[in-house]
Amino acid sequence: MNREQGRAEALFMPRSFTTTESNLTGSWRYMRPRFEEKTAPCSTACPAGEDIPRIEMLTTQGAFREAWETILMENPFPAVCGRVCFHPCEGSCNRRGFDSAVAIHTMERFLADSALRNGFRSDLGKLQSWKERIAVVGAGPAGLAAASFLARLGYVVHVFESLPEPGGILRWGIPAYRLPPSALQHEIARLAGLGVEIRTDCRIDPSGLEALERDYDAVFLGCGFGKDRPLGIPGEREEGVEDGLAFLSRIRGGASPRLEGVSVVVGGGNSAVDVARTVVRLGGRAVIAYRRRRQDMPAFDEELQMALEEGIELQELLAPAGIERRDGKLAVTFRRMKISGEDADGRGRIVPDGEAKLEIEADRLFTAAGAGVAEDWHRPPQEETGLIKLSHSILVAPEGRPVRAYGGDATNDVQMVVTAVASGKQAALALDVLFREGPAAIRERLAACAVGPGPSLSMEIYTGGPRKLRTRHVVLPEEINTDYFAFEPRITQPRLLVEERSRSFSEIDLKISAGLAIREAGRCFNCGICNGCDNCYLFCPDVSIARGHEGEDRRINYDYCKGCGLCVVECPRNAMTLEGKS
Amino acid sequence: MHLDVLDQELMCSGHVGCPGCGATIAMRFFLKALGEKTVMVLPACCWSVIAGPYPQSTLKIPVIHSAFETGGATASGVRAALDMRGDKDTTVVTWAGDGGTFDIGFQALSGAVERNEDFIYVCYDNEAYMNTGIQRSSSTPYGAWTTTTPGTDWKRLRKKNIVEALVAHRIPYAATANIAFPEDLVRKARKAKSIKGSKFLHIFASCPTGWRIPSEMSIKIARMAVQTNIFPLYEVEDGVRYTINYKPREYLVREYFKLQGRFRHLTDQDLDAIQEMVNEDWQLLLRKAGEHA
Structure with a gap:
């Protein structure tokens, strides 16, 4: 066979010359996937509504400045809250059921420290300018938060503080070993950058308040709980008996007395523990006497545990009954209590254990059994024309008269730093709605910027940022695809040794490295938000998820998507939804 | 998940694979790993259909459709032809069910x-002749329903261990892979490309239609096959050097079986027997890899 013949008789092989892309297989679809970001449980548990899954995602990427600014968007005080917040976020972390909660507060503190060390400046400035002027009475966490949000929303804000330095409980109550002064100073300094003017040593009294109402369009009162409640027992005015908050304030003011002998601290909250630990640092012995049991104490258990390690003694089920001054010492009589049934809040109900009594001889006694307003007019009215009661704040806006807003401890059910921040934020947003749209719009506008089911509010949602696209659905643990996560122990907070910490007021919790922070942030499931993991894109059998270059959004090409739903199931964090699934 | 592969897509949309098809996912990962200098031989299988009817093609590389029994022979011929043309860069692949x-x-x-x-x-x-209507093959696992092992006549024979059969040929490289473990799959595809001689990859690819599973569970179930030790990830070099690539948490096999319609008829007793078989195979593999249980 010659060459020509061979060619003529060559096997005919048909060759395809076009692609299958003319078949629009999207017509097969009866379920429809889409990208839909949702709400993380931590962010709705955070009274300040911080965007925690995004903060952790940015931290994982090493974008510390952006992560820090994401906190600032919702909470002006990350250096404070990273240290002293009771972090309800961690209590609702979806990772708890997997291994243990992400150390969210440690990340917050780390980002705040990084911002300080690297001199990060925030781009969160004034959004616009309005003519209204607002006075804030009290430079505690509520007042300063209100001032910060109001300034960003465009108002002229002046803060009036009776003490020589701003900060309230942060400056004068919480000991330096938990919140060093430098951490607070930088947070407050940022307010000046927003144009907030703080006038210290400027005590406001009822007539001063009236004057403020003449000069300003609104007054925010965040005066806090400045005074310990009296115990209501004989001998309370004896020499050697002191108000715990006043004592802490004296120490934070620079006093450093030697406290030889035994100090009894009456109470079970954080103030009681702070007083006792301060006593130890001043060379004394401290006994905390509490009416209920350890498990009923409102103090953070971790703080109490450290206090016990530092040598503080805890006496449970002791209710103070009387104080006598004898031979230069105090004889403190307690009634022994016992548990009988349960209180409405689930704690054991206490009743006197017969006539049993106990006497403790002490050199001094500090009262720290709950605090209240220092002056009656700090308390919001219960009924008044134009009164609007919100979850964390109260507005009094009678027509044609100056507006007054109340926030902080006096309007909060839970007296914590972050709830004070939340109340300042809520009042600021409510005042903005009031001035711009009128009182009738307040509830609806605030509800529209709630994080998940609320009551936490988001400034980002309020100002129309991308977070508003997320749904209210709070991601459940079973909606996380845990096949994409490995067990990883939670970071252990490095601390001063007990010997070091009981001798000084140095900060106990030490800094962590960037490497550790990135690893801990990497434990976060990033519930409900897309972190660009690309599972949807990679697993799509129909090549119908398009992905742009770095940072660009992913898109579903519905011309070809057959609706198999793989992308939704393989999304580790429930940032996608399958519609039409029965 | 970060996959260090080409952004380039060598597979097109518009193919007729069933929703959630594992075989298409396998192809996509494999081609992203191998790149466009690849010639593919397709003996009769699901992919003969997915690759598109004339004049269409789902793949942006040369594909030769061949008869059912000729995957090995056709590839040998294509390799010889490329060698004669002096083309040493192009990889020849047989892609068969x-x-x-x-x-x-x-x-x-x-x-x-x-x-x-x-x-x-x-x-x-x-694990069966899927595109012709779910007939059992010697790969169909013990316990499975198919249209040729229907009702109470479900398959009571074990799945052939194909990797061991290939290992017995002492080929340079044989490995298992799974669509739910893309990093591992991509690494093995690249490794196979880099080795001269015969390479065998056994890729586990779930089939929503034939396995009677929801399409969105296709990856999840493929992953469970590894997590339960039903389909261990391992590789064998030169027929002797075994490496186990993934040590699972060892979920119970019943977790895998209860999600699939093709195993719905199995009783607890059957599942216990299957668990025994899986444990036995795993122990055998550990011994071959020189590891102790």
């Missing part, structure tokens, strides 16, 4: 690897 590998194409495969032809033979395994 379990029917074309375990049963009908076995002699051509055995012959080609015995000659140590320089090509990669990929078996994407969906």
Whole structure:
């Protein structure tokens, strides 16, 4: 066979010359996937509504400045809250059921420290300018938060503080070993950058308040709980008996007395523990006497545990009954209590254990059994024309008269730093709605910027940022695809040794490295938000998820998507939804 | 998940694979790893259909459709032709289903690897003749329903261990892979490409239609096959050096079985028996890899 013949008789092989892309297989679809970001449980548990899954995602990427600014968007005080917040976020972390909660507060503190060390400046400035002027009475966490949000929303804000330095409980109550002064100073300094003017040593009294109402369009009162409640027992005015908050304030003011002998601290909250630990640092012995049991104490258990390690003694089920001054010492009589049934809040109900009594001889006694307003007019009215009661704040806006807003401890059910921040934020947003749209719009506008089911509010949602696209659905643990996560122990907070910490007021919790922070942030499931993991894109059998270059959004090409739903199931964090699934 | 592969897509949308098809996912990862200098031989299998009817093609590389039993032989010929043209860069791949590998194409495969032809033979395994209507193959696992093992006559024979059959040929490289473990799959595809001689990849590819599972569970179930030790991830070099790539948490096999309609009829007793078989196979593999349980 010659060459020509061979060619003529060559096997005919048909060759395809076009692609299958003319078949629009999207017509097969009866379920429809889409990208839909949702709400993380931590962010709705955070009274300040911080965007925690995004903060952790940015931290994982090493974008510390952006992560820090994401906190600032919702909470002006990350250096404070990273240290002293009771972090309800961690209590609702979806990772708890997997291994243990992400150390969210440690990340917050780390980002705040990084911002300080690297001199990060925030781009969160004034959004616009309005003519209204607002006075804030009290430079505690509520007042300063209100001032910060109001300034960003465009108002002229002046803060009036009776003490020589701003900060309230942060400056004068919480000991330096938990919140060093430098951490607070930088947070407050940022307010000046927003144009907030703080006038210290400027005590406001009822007539001063009236004057403020003449000069300003609104007054925010965040005066806090400045005074310990009296115990209501004989001998309370004896020499050697002191108000715990006043004592802490004296120490934070620079006093450093030697406290030889035994100090009894009456109470079970954080103030009681702070007083006792301060006593130890001043060379004394401290006994905390509490009416209920350890498990009923409102103090953070971790703080109490450290206090016990530092040598503080805890006496449970002791209710103070009387104080006598004898031979230069105090004889403190307690009634022994016992548990009988349960209180409405689930704690054991206490009743006197017969006539049993106990006497403790002490050199001094500090009262720290709950605090209240220092002056009656700090308390919001219960009924008044134009009164609007919100979850964390109260507005009094009678027509044609100056507006007054109340926030902080006096309007909060839970007296914590972050709830004070939340109340300042809520009042600021409510005042903005009031001035711009009128009182009738307040509830609806605030509800529209709630994080998940609320009551936490988001400034980002309020100002129309991308977070508003997320749904209210709070991601459940079973909606996380845990096949994409490995067990990883939670970071252990490095601390001063007990010997070091009981001798000084140095900060106990030490800094962590960037490497550790990135690893801990990497434990976060990033519930409900897309972190660009690309599972949807990679697993799509129909090549119908398009992905742009770095940072660009992913898109579903519905011309070809057959609706198999793989992308939704393989999304580790429930940032996608399958519609039409029965 | 970060996959260090080409952004380039060598597979097109618009193919007629069933929703959630594991075989298409396997192809996509494999081609992203191998790149466009690849010639693919497709003996009869699901992919003969997915690759598109004339004049369409789903793949942006040369594809040769061949007869069911000729995967190994056709690839040998393509390799010889490329060698004659001096083309050493192009990788020749046979992409066959379990029917074309375990049963009908076995002699051509055995012959080609015995000659140590320089090509990669990929078996994407969906455990039955799926595109012809779910008939059982020698890859169908013990306990499965198919249209030829219906009702109470479900398959009571074990799945053929195809990797061991290939390992017995002492080929340079044989490995298992799974669509739910893309990093591992991509690494093995690249490794196979870098080795001269016959390479065999056994890729587990779930089939929503034949396994009676919801399409969105296709990856999840493929992953569970590894997590339960039903389909361990391992590789064997030169027929002797075993490496186990993934040590699972060892979920119970019943977790895998209860999600699939094809196993719905199995009783607790059956599942216990299957668990025994899986444990036995795993112990055997550990011994071959020189590891102790």
